[in-house]
Amino acid sequence: MSPFVDRRLRSFLQSFHFVTPGNGPRRVSWTVRLVFVAAVAGACSPQPASRTVEDSLTSGRIKIVVTPDVERLMVRQVEAFGRLYPEARMEIGRGTAREAIAALFGARADVAVIARELEPEEREAAVRGRLDVEGYRFARDAVVMVVHPGVTVENVSLDDVRGIYQGRISRWSQLGGADVPVVPVVQPPGADITAFLVGEALQGEAMTARAIEAVGDSAVVATVSRTPGAVGYVSLQWSARGARALRLSRVVGLPYWKADPETVYKGQYPLTRYFNLYARASGPRLAHGVITFVTGREGQQLVHESGAVPTTVPVRFVRRSPMQSTH
Numbered sequence: 001m002s003p004f005v006d007r008r009l010r011s012f013l014q015s016f017h018f019v020t021p022g023n024g025p026r027r028v029s030w031t032v033r034l035v036f037v038a039a040v041a042g043a044c045s046p047q048p049a050s051r052t053v054e055d056s057l058t059s060g061r062i063k064i065v066v067t068p069d070v071e072r073l074m075v076r077q078v079e080a081f082g083r084l085y086p087e088a089r090m091e092i093g094r095g096t097a098r099e100a101i102a103a104l105f106g107a108r109a110d111v112a113v114i115a116r117e118l119e120p121e122e123r124e125a126a127v128r129g130r131l132d133v134e135g136y137r138f139a140r141d142a143v144v145m146v147v148h149p150g151v152t153v154e155n156v157s158l159d160d161v162r163g164i165y166q167g168r169i170s171r172w173s174q175l176g177g178a179d180v181p182v183v184p185v186v187q188p189p190g191a192d193i194t195a196f197l198v199g200e201a202l203q204g205e206a207m208t209a210r211a212i213e214a215v216g217d218s219a220v221v222a223t224v225s226r227t228p229g230a231v232g233y234v235s236l237q238w239s240a241r242g243a244r245a246l247r248l249s250r251v252v253g254l255p256y257w258k259a260d261p262e263t264v265y266k267g268q269y270p271l272t273r274y275f276n277l278y279a280r281a282s283g284p285r286l287a288h289g290v291i292t293f294v295t296g297r298e299g300q301q302l303v304h305e306s307g308a309v310p311t312t313v314p315v316r317f318v319r320r321s322p323m324q325s326t327h
Contacts, residue, residue, distance in 0.1 A: 057289030059087030062110040064290070065100040066092060068216065069115035069192045069235065070275050073139070073306045080302060081293045088286055096190045098122075104278055105131060110287040112278045115141065115192035132281035138294050139275040140309040142236040142259040143197055146221065146243035148228055153177040155256040157249045158270055161201040164231060167209035172229065184211040185223050185232035193217075196273050197233055236264060237307025262317045265309045275308065 053060055066074045071094060078090050093109065101122050103109035118135065126133050145156060153175045163169035164184055173179040186207060187194045198204060212227070214220045217238035224230040225242040232243070236259055239245045247256035250270045263269040277294060279287045293299045300310040309315065
C-alpha cells in the first residue's frame with residue numbers, strides 16, 4: 001500500500017511509556033449482524049442523499065466487519081477517524097472471524113478486523129480466487145488464565161491448561177493446590193479467543209472437559225469470580241477485574257510469566273496474540289486511509305488506551321524497582 005501522509009498524522013510518538021512493577025519472571029449460512037452505522041460526520045450537517053462522495057484516503061463509503069474481541073476498539077478508531085474526516089462514511093458490522101474474512105473475500109466488506117491470523121485454508125482460498133489481500137498487525141494482546149480468588153495455585157504451564165480443558169486435570173490438588181474441583185469456564189467455540197487458545201495451548205485438539213460457557217470477557221470474569229474452583233481465559237484488559245490472573249509457562253521448568261504490557265510486547269508471555277486488519281489491495285482507497293490511521297500515532301494511542309499493546313510505534317517500558325526491605 002502506498003504510504004498516506006496527512007499533516008494530522010505526520011508526527012508519530014517517539015514512544016509509548018508503560019510503568020510495570022519490579023517483579024520479573026518467576027519459576028515456581030453466514031450473516032453479519034449490523035451493530036451500528038458510524039455517524040462519522042460528527043456534528044456536521046447531514047449531506048443530501050444524492051450527493052456523491054469521492055473515494056479517497058479520507059472520504060468515501062466502506063463497510064468494516066469486526067469480531068467481538070476487537071469491536072470496542074475499532075468503534076473508537078472509526079469514531080476518531082470520522083471526527084477528523086467528515087466525508088468518510090464507515091459502516092461497522094459484527095461477525096465471527098470466518099464471517100469477516102468471507103465478507104472481505106466476497107467483496108461484501110472492505111476491511112476485516114480479527115484477533116487472529118488468516119487460517120491456511122483462507123490463504124489458499126485467496127490464492128485460488130486470485131485475491132491480493134493485505135494484512136496489518138495493529139495491536140498485541142494476551143490470553144490470560146484467571147481463577148477464583150480462593151484458588152491457591154499461582155503458576156500453570158500450557159500443558160496444564162491443556163489438561164484442564166481436556167479433563168485430565170480435574171482437581172486443583174493435581175497442580176499443588178487444595179483438593180477442590182477445577183471448574184473450567186469457556187467462551188463460545190466461534191470466538192477468536194477460544195480459537196487461539198485451542199490452537200496454542202491445546203495444539204488444535206478439542207476441549208472435552210465439562211465446562212460452563214460464558215459469552216465475552218466480562219461474563220467470564222463474573223462467572224469465575226463467583227464460582228469456587230473456577231478457571232477461565234480473558235484478554236489482557238480484563239485480567240485484573242475481579243478474578244486472579246495466573247502466571248504462565250510454555251513448558252514446566254521454564255520461567256512463569258505474568259501477563260503485562262512488557263511481557264506481551266516482548267513475546268515472553270506464552271499466549272500472546274495479534275489484532276489484524278485485512279483489506280483487498282484493490283479495494284476502496286478509504287479502507288487504506290483507515291488502516292493508515294489505525295497503525296499511525298493517533299490510532300496506536302487508542303490501542304494503548306484500550307488496554308492492548310501498540311505494535312507500529314516504539315514502546316518503552318519504565319520498570320519501577322521495589323523498595324528493598326529493611327527487615
